[in-house]
Amino acid sequence: MSATTAQEIAAAVRSGERSAVEVVREHLDRVSAREGELHAFNLVLADEAVAAAEDVDRRVAAGEDPGPLAGVPIALKDNLATRGIPTTCSSKILADWRPPYDATVVTRLREAGAVFVGKTNLDEFAMGSSTENSAFGPSRNPHDPSRVPGGSSGGSAVAVAAGFASLALGSDTGGSIRQPAALCGVVGVKPTYGMVSRYGLVAFASSLDQIGPFTTTVADAALVLEVIGGHDPMDSTSIPQAAPALLDGLDRGVEGLRIGIVRELNDEGIDADVAGRVAEAAAALEAAGAIVGEASVPAATLGLSAYYLIAPAEASSNLARYDGIRYGLRVDGPTAGDVFERTRTAGFGAEVKRRIMLGTYALSAGYYDAYYGKALKVRTLILRDFAAAYEQFDLLLSPTSPCEAFKLGDKTADPLQMYMNDVCTIPSNLAGQPSVSVPFGTGDEGLPVGVQLMGPTLGEATMLRAAAVLEATAP
Template sequence: MTFCTLTIQQAREGLRARQFSSVEITRVFLTRIHELNPTLNAYITVNDDEALAQALAADARMARGDDTPLLGVPIAIKDVLSTRGLRTTAGSRILENYVPTWDATSIKRLRDAGAVFLGKTNLDEFAMGSSTENSGYGVTRNPWDQTRVPGGSSGGSAAAVAADLCCAALGTDTGGSVRQPAALCGITGLKDTYGRVSRNGLIAYGSSLDTVGVLAKTARDAAIVLSVIAGCDPLDSTSVDTPVADYPAALNGSIAGLRIGVPREYFIDGMQAEVTSAVRAGIEQLRQMGATIKEISLPSTHVALPVYYLIAPAEASANLARFDGVRYGLRVPGNDLIDTYGKTRGAGFGAEVKRRIMLGTYALSAGYYDAYYIRAQKVRTLIKQEFERAFDEVDIIASPVTPTTAFKIGEKVDDPIQMYLADVFTLPCNLAGICGISIPCGFDAANLPIGLQLMGKAFDEINLLRIADAYQNETSWHMRKPVLS
């Protein structure tokens, strides 16, 4: 049996039936990571010793009859979520030696559910990017074509799941950072509703947009992880006290009568034709399964990108002020305190992070605040209202995830606007605070995966996951694997 291809569901079944132990499968994953990671660079830090200890503890718990949703299941964690005792870099050299003394709430919930942490995955520095090329620890390579990017910012998590270097992984999604790499790596990526999962312990980028999400091999696995990490948290005042559903139990395979809206603004000039046709075919598949399809309009879609690239950098410029070389991280001594701040941050941050701090600082500065930041927030209201009106008519919105399949490493690195356009279809979901998922729906002629995006109203993860799971019952795109030596 090839343990590495196990889904969470299969891993739990096998562990429960004593077909294998957690230590056994954890060792197999660690061996594969050490074999493939030098090329793929999906992990920044491999957690060998602790993972085996966690696996041993999980096996002992199972021997006592314990049965929790992730007991003994090896997973990976995006390196922007704080893990007690395990280095957390946020992909930045400024945090090269940072070891958190406490767990993020989502991490604590995974621990309590019995998960085994294989390691911390690569990302664009502070989750700012769409290709993982902005990492301070080198680019991650797409398992489907190693000359191409895996997407970003959760590119390490996406590549690790696609290359079977874990059963599933946590990611974060501020503007598409779970869904876009999931699409480019041919896996399932869930961005839950803002407030569904605690952000406590997530190193902040854009606080009104940041969400903790799941990268998995199936929608069912994403549902299993969501059930574990979702819920209100006194340590995050923006986590919402809405009941957490038993998401896996809600996956009944039936989508009959569900109304799906297809926004015409999500099919634009310049898109790769193969993406358009695969997404259209995926929507047709849903129709054949019993959903009703309706064309809708989200007229402000084209301004989501400038809105996002004012609001997110503005929030980032405030959030990243904490990296001042005093309490943690790098310090480069200067002539006085201000000089120390500048030298520390100038040396510790990479080019894209500095670019966004500059952009955000400008948008918030006197004289420009109303014209840029407040105006962007007002247009954000329009975008949110358009989604609310759309959801009066339909239950789910279907669209492409990205305009193209995975692009070449280096192709867009010197052109911020071209890079930002990779997120043009994923940003609106974050601005509106709703939930979305990316599922594989085809491949292009170069055998690169294509993703179908489904978006649901706030806190309607049930319908989102139900439709994604039903689609995966009827199709096999999500089961294709890249060829890796």
């Protein structure tokens, strides 16, 4: 599953040493060999990718610089709008939707010379932790196809782990980039909320959603964040700052950095082999000069419950737009009300319906204060506890996922059991803070384990420096 890094590809293509067409064909050959087994993609854009690569090669031949991602094959989660190209969210309700615009991240990647190889599979509307909620069938883990790749951005994680793409974009609302990155053995970053424009990301829970990369190296993640980050007037929640410089100084190490292991996220419910890897990661950071201690974020234990009230509440509102009138599926009926109900009943899958129901209930009169209102206050507590922890520590450390990749079907019967996969990743979403999953060895079953580094708001540069140390010392 060896893949050339995005940095290496871009450097070779820009210098004329390798042709972008040759690079993309190599990746498409791997797609041909294993996609049938792994189902990373809802749509492979083979002809479009070769045409885009030819254009990159023409520009290099003409003495132009196509950009920092020249000829880099990239996969896009299928909830990122691509103009004229189907964007399904792995839902029957959007199966035939061709957006009339590009997401800002898509525009920025293209302007940097990227070549899009396909749209990747996800849990329907990004709701899930295994891709088993896709209306088009699950993706499979390239390390063991009887197991899930994680989710919701499972297809993007598979695409990078299997060498179908040099890097991929996903979205992370409660762990949907980091958990599949951990289960597939790749790097996954959820940036600070507002650092990357959400324009053109199909909304799930707008106060939590954030776009980020899957890569094979930490440096590639820094590179792609420099390209896609920075203010966008099309997203009113976009932080009014330029893209951060992340590559410069990435190799400065962790000498003197204070790193705290979060007690509450290394507790019961975490498999012993995963906890063991986290302890080894802490030791590696310490050996590299970091000052490692135990941190406490008490309210993190309430994160799961708060998240599964807040995210469904926002989803129930966001998904009200699917009514069969302006775009997407329509199931006809005698009245507009019948069309709404029939379209939504036929178009949404079970998990999406469950979350719409939960959110509608949590927001309904009589229960608003008890559930949604309280969950918002828990969010305040989590922000407070993180702020206190970051007075003592520069970064925090925890597992990404409580377990290795599990078998398909193992957790589909009980939604709550599936939700537990997000226990370590959710707190960063509720706080709007950055977080990265770095591969760090394997577990008892020989499958990848990821460790999670969390940082304060806009702390990506320091966070990725420490991630680079873990990458260099991983077993």
